[in-house]
Amino acid sequence: MSSHSLATRTEKTEPAPARTRRTRNRGWKPRLAPLSILRLLILFGFGIFCLVPLIWLLLTPTKTDAAILGDFPLSFGTFDRLAAAWQHLTAYSGGILFKWMLNSVYYSAGSLVITIVTGLLAGYAMATMRFPGRKTILTLTLLSMVMPATVTVLPLFLEINAVGLTNTAASVILPASFFPFGVYLAFVYFSTSVPKELLEAARLDGCSEFRAFISVVLPIAKPLIGLLAFFSFVANWNNYFLPYVMLSDQDAYNLPVGLGALMAGSPALHPERGGSFLPITRPEVALAGLIVVIPIALLFLIFQRYLVRGILSGSVKS
Amino acid sequence: MTTSRRAAARSSATAWAFTAPYALLLLAFGVAPAVYAIYESFTSAKNPGSLGLDSYAMVLHDFRFWPAIGNVALFMVIWIPVMVCGTILLALLLHERVGRLSSTMRLIFFLPGAVTGSAAVLLWYFMLDPQVSPFAPALHAMGLHNSIDVFTSSHLAPIFALVAFITGVGQWIVVMFGALQGIPEELIESAKLDGAGPFGTALLIKLPLIRKYVIYMMILAFAAALQIFVEPSLFYSITQSGSAWWSLNQLGFAFAFGQGDFAQAATVSVILLVLSAAAALFLVFRTDFFKTEVES
Numbered sequence: 001m002s003s004h005s006l007a008t009r010t011e012k013t014e015p016a017p018a019r020t021r022r023t024r025n026r027g028w029k030p031r032l033a034p035l036s037i038l039r040l041l042i043l044f045g046f047g048i049f050c051l052v053p054l055i056w057l058l059l060t061p062t063k064t065d066a067a068i069l070g071d072f073p074l075s076f077g078t079f080d081r082l083a084a085a086w087q088h089l090t091a092y093s094g095g096i097l098f099k100w101m102l103n104s105v106y107y108s109a110g111s112l113v114i115t116i117v118t119g120l121l122a123g124y125a126m127a128t129m130r131f132p133g134r135k136t137i138l139t140l141t142l143l144s145m146v147m148p149a150t151v152t153v154l155p156l157f158l159e160i161n162a163v164g165l166t167n168t169a170a171s172v173i174l175p176a177s178f179f180p181f182g183v184y185l186a187f188v189y190f191s192t193s194v195p196k197e198l199l200e201a202a203r204l205d206g207c208s209e210f211r212a213f214i215s216v217v218l219p220i221a222k223p224l225i226g227l228l229a230f231f232s233f234v235a236n237w238n239n240y241f242l243p244y245v246m247l248s249d250q251d252a253y254n255l256p257v258g259l260g261a262l263m264a265g266s267p268a269l270h271p272e273r274g275g276s277f278l279p280i281t282r283p284e285v286a287l288a289g290l291i292v293v294i295p296i297a298l299l300f301l302i303f304q305r306y307l308v309r310g311i312l313s314g315s316v317k318s
Numbered sequence: 319m320t321t322s323r324r325a326a327a328r329s330s331a332t333a334w335a336f337t338a339p340y341a342l343l344l345l346a347f348g349v350a351p352a353v354y355a356i357y358e359s360f361t362s363a364k365n366p367g368s369l370g371l372d373s374y375a376m377v378l379h380d381f382r383f384w385p386a387i388g389n390v391a392l393f394m395v396i397w398i399p400v401m402v403c404g405t406i407l408l409a410l411l412l413h414e415r416v417g418r419l420s421s422t423m424r425l426i427f428f429l430p431g432a433v434t435g436s437a438a439v440l441l442w443y444f445m446l447d448p449q450v451s452p453f454a455p456a457l458h459a460m461g462l463h464n465s466i467d468v469f470t471s472s473h474l475a476p477i478f479a480l481v482a483f484i485t486g487v488g489q490w491i492v493v494m495f496g497a498l499q500g501i502p503e504e505l506i507e508s509a510k511l512d513g514a515g516p517f518g519t520a521l522l523i524k525l526p527l528i529r530k531y532v533i534y535m536m537i538l539a540f541a542a543a544l545q546i547f548v549e550p551s552l553f554y555s556i557t558q559s560g561s562a563w564w565s566l567n568q569l570g571f572a573f574a575f576g577q578g579d580f581a582q583a584a585t586v587s588v589i590l591l592v593l594s595a596a597a598a599l600f601l602v603f604r605t606d607f608f609k610t611e612v613e614s
Binding site for chain 1: 335340346347411412423431436451493537552557
């Protein structure tokens with residue numbers, strides 16, 4: 001069975017067994033009660049451990065540095081203070097934060113477009129056509145998919161440096177466009193969810209492969225495009241090591257690398273190391289962190305289903 | 319015969335036209351850097367022009383190399399068992415009673431995964447600082463009263479393990495939970511009829527059936543842990559604990575940018591590449607995860 005149908009089955013069957021099991025436990029095994037309580041304690045306990053840091057991060061930019069040290073950690077400050085933190089942060093280094101935001105959007109979107117176009121075409125070809133070299137590409141894709149992308153970052157720098165492209169947008173966008181996991185998702189999707197009859201009908205109609213791809217395949221690939229866009233965006237928005245190595249010019253940083261520079265360079269996190277006239281303190285740095293995190297957290301909340309399905313098709317198959 | 323051969327040639331030309339853009343990316347940013355790193359690692363800054371093992375000898379005798387291996391190994395030894403046990407425990411607990419609570423909790427466990435890289439370092443730097451952390455009572459109970467107590471060099475491996483665990487566990491719970499959902503309902507029911515309690519069912523029926531996913535998780539975790547860079551690099555620049563060569567990737571970075579010695583940087587990369595390629599080869603060819611894809 002495909003991973004795909006596994007995921008949908010998961011959603012469908014959830015409520016039913018829960019109900020039957022609950023009633024049965026109640027009737028048969030009252031001795032389970034302490035265990036159930038222990039189960040809930042562990043689950044809620046870990047849930048709180050997951051949520052508290054995120055809530056803290058949301059609240060902290062609304063407080064003064066002194067309030068962060070003195071007040072209850074999970075208290076709300078004022079909106080005025082949040083506005084002040086925003087002003088300090090955007091004034092930092094001549095408004096460089098806006099440059100980092102734009103760069104983040106530009107790098108992520110650039111890689112996303114190239115990833116989707118190349119991934120759809122290649123995944124479709126490997127799933128529906130047989131050609132010499134197919135198996136090699138498929139195997140290399142699987143291998144590079146399970147190897148962490150960071151393993152080639154330093155060699156990539158040597159390569160990009162050899163052609164004189166370091167410190168350019170291309171040095172981040174192009175390597176990040178190589179996204180084997182996306183190609184694998186496309187391959188699995190087209191292997192399992194494009195009916196052969198549909199393609200054969202299109203071919204009999206005299207459509208060229210490319211026309212058939214545009215008019216028949218693309219319309220049914222919309223969920224796949226969403227999935228690819230989601231995973232590619234999350235990976236690239238959070239990318240640190242590649243841009244950190246490729247870009248030496250602060251103006252070219254993306255948000256995560258900019259945040260790293262802010263943390264390392266401003267006295268916000270180590271005030272004991274000496275005074276500074278910069279108004280960059282803990283709330284400002286926390287706000288910068290929040291700006292990096294919020295887009296991804298929102299995507300997680302909105303596209304939960306994509307998330308689960310993509311992760312499952314990467315591993316769970318029966 | 320000729321027409322069909324011509325048709326086959328035409329259709330593989332079409333297939334290649336579809337595959338070529340991706341194949342170029344694969345070649346340029348997957349294969350080429352690996353090949354280039356291997357070549358570069360056989361050069362050496364001392365004897366430019368000749369190929370040999372000088373850089374390997376220099377890296378292996380560098381005073382920073384073995385400590386970096388030790389640090390990364392310690393990080394793995396803490397993180398991987400914690401993650402394996404934590405993931406299995408939480409996934410089994412969630413699977414014990416499937417429903418709305420279970421799916422809400424899965425989402426909550428996933429959310430910390432939105433905070434990775436430099437943002438995770440920022441967040442956990444604060445979370446571990448007893449002066450500002452909401453977990454301050456727990457930190458004080460452990461005898462940690464200020465940031466100097468917490469951020470000592472000997473605490474770095476467990477701190478990185480904690481950050482890696484909290485950001486990654488949600489994703490692995492989704493995988494394990496999916497695997498548990500794949501167990502036939504009848505199997506669990508019949509175990510219950512045979513008198514197996516929740517512990518018995520979990521340990522004797524469920525766990526053996528998801529064993530291969532545990533192996534999958536361990537291999538990927540091993541490959542990911544080898545690469546650790548952001549956390550030690552930023553923690554070093556903020557707290558001055560650790561060093562600029564705490565991990566292997568940091569050492570490679572120091573070779574390339576601190577000393578301008580690309581040959582030794584490439585050597586470190588090749589060592590990492592070989593280790594993660596071994597893990598990847600094992601996963602793709604020695605487990606049945608990608609069997610259908612490899613053989614199709």
